[in-house]
Amino acid sequence: MxxxxxxxxxxxxxxxxxxxxxxxxxxxxxxxxxxxxxxxxxxxxxxxxxxxxxxxxxxxxxSGPDDAFDERRTGLDHIAFATTQDELAGWVARLDDLGIAHSGIKHAHYGSGISFRDPDGIALEFFAAPA
Missing domain, CATH: 3.30.720.120 (Signal recognition particle alu RNA binding heterodimer, srp9/1)
Known part of the structure; x- marks a missing residue:
């Protein structure tokens, strides 16, 4: 299974x-x-x-605790949305068009991503596996 x-x-x-x-x-x-x-x-x-x-x-x-999201606290670190290497530049443009601050495309041996945050500061990412 x-x-x-x-x-x-x-x-x-x-x-x-x-x-x-x-x-x-x-x-x-x-x-x-x-x-x-x-x-x-x-x-x-x-x-x-x-x-x-x-x-x-x-x-x-x-109501719960009134504190901001922090990925260093035990719990959620971030949520990643799957994309391709070829689509990353398009996501940069889309985030720019929406006025959403982001990291730009960052590359690592395990893939490439664009990090950004929602209105509550929750960490989000567009992630592409290596080509």
Missing amino acids: SFPALTHVAITVGDLDASTRWYASLFGADPVLDEDEESGSFHHTVFALDGGMLFGLHTHTR
Whole structure:
């Protein structure tokens, strides 16, 4: 039996409306789901990405710690979106068009990537395996 693929990623955001607009611009698509979860403990907005992957934004009814995302803390380091070496320059242009600050293309022996952050400071990346 092989280990299953990821089906979705869900992140908690500080301002659901602002994050929904930001991710809709980044993804070039509107959410496919926007609802209160049946338990009433959170609201989620979900985007359908290519390849069957779902990407969810959550807000919770009970407040949590009021501190910013930091990849050095135990938990999430970053989320990487798969692309190709040939598409990286296009993603730089897209991020520039959207006014999203980024690292530019960085190369390493294991692949190349562009790092950037969402409105809550969550670390994101476009990543391409070596050609």
